[in-house]
Amino acid sequence: MDEKRRQLLAGISLAGAGVLINACRTTSNRTGSATNEDNKNDGPAPGEVASVEVTATEDLMREHGILRRALLVYQESAVRLRQDASSVPLDALEKTANLFRVFGEDYHEKKLEEVYIFPVLRRSPGAPASYIDVLLAQHTRGREITDYVLSVTSADRIPSSNVEPLANALESFVRMYGHHAAIEDTIIFPAWKAATGQAELDELAARFEEIETEQFGADGFNTALKRMEEIETSLGLSNLDMFTAPAPPTK
Numbered sequence: 001m002d003e004k005r006r007q008l009l010a011g012i013s014l015a016g017a018g019v020l021i022n023a024c025r026t027t028s029n030r031t032g033s034a035t036n037e038d039n040k041n042d043g044p045a046p047g048e049v050a051s052v053e054v055t056a057t058e059d060l061m062r063e064h065g066i067l068r069r070a071l072l073v074y075q076e077s078a079v080r081l082r083q084d085a086s087s088v089p090l091d092a093l094e095k096t097a098n099l100f101r102v103f104g105e106d107y108h109e110k111k112l113e114e115v116y117i118f119p120v121l122r123r124s125p126g127a128p129a130s131y132i133d134v135l136l137a138q139h140t141r142g143r144e145i146t147d148y149v150l151s152v153t154s155a156d157r158i159p160s161s162n163v164e165p166l167a168n169a170l171e172s173f174v175r176m177y178g179h180h181a182a183i184e185d186t187i188i189f190p191a192w193k194a195a196t197g198q199a200e201l202d203e204l205a206a207r208f209e210e211i212e213t214e215q216f217g218a219d220g221f222n223t224a225l226k227r228m229e230e231i232e233t234s235l236g237l238s239n240l241d242m243f244t245a246p247a248p249p250t251k
């Protein structure tokens with residue numbers, strides 16, 4: 001296991017072990033190797049996250065869900081940095097950037113989109129091909145920003161001169177990647193699905209799972225999900241209701 005995988009897997013709690021076990025069971029089901037007897041016991045145990053089979057496009061889109069949660073951490077951190085930089089635990093920000101690097105950039109972007117999705121659309125006539133150069137440039141820019149966030153957050157504290165540049169970098173990353181993932185979800189993935197036959201899509205769903213296992217040694221989605229939840233909890237961001245918008249002004 002290389003250093004990046006170790007970083008992603010590091011810190012997974014004991015409860016996470018149950019998630020991994022459950023995730024492995026789902027992978028077995030998808031590849032058809034599970035027996036009917038195995039399937040009878042597939043309900044999640046208390047504390048585990050229920051696993052479901054997903055198509056290739058659903059897989060890509062739920063990975064965006066993990067990445068959007070990392071963007072939420074970045075957005076909240078940018079606000080807090082400007083209010084009181086000492087209130088932002090740098091290790092939580094560093095863990096978020098590490099997760100984005102390992103799960104988002106090295107796996108989702110480099111192993112899936114840039115190998116299986118974008119080349120197909122480059123060869124296909126129509127509007128989606130015109131997006132590819134921009135999407136690739138945004139992958140590159142995102143990696144540059146992740147490098148910067150990792151370098152700044154590796155220190156014990158942030159010098160005051162770095163607070164505004166870091167907050168700006170986080171916000172610009174959130175703005176870019178929010179649009180990036182939205183275009184992929186609504187234009188790129190549907191176009192790729194339309195250009196790919198159903199039999200090939202089914203094969204690729206299994207192939208994506210194999211790549212995930214090669215990368216992470218287990219179900220990368222559930223591993224990243226657990227990791228994201230731990231980061232959110234450490235930052236006090238795990239209560240969904242705190243993001244419910246206030247009522248609008250009365251006329």
Ligand SMILES: [Fe+2]
Nearest residue numbers: 109113135184
């Ligand atoms: Fe992308």
Ligand SMILES: [Fe+2]
Nearest residue numbers: 108113181184
């Ligand atoms: Fe993506």
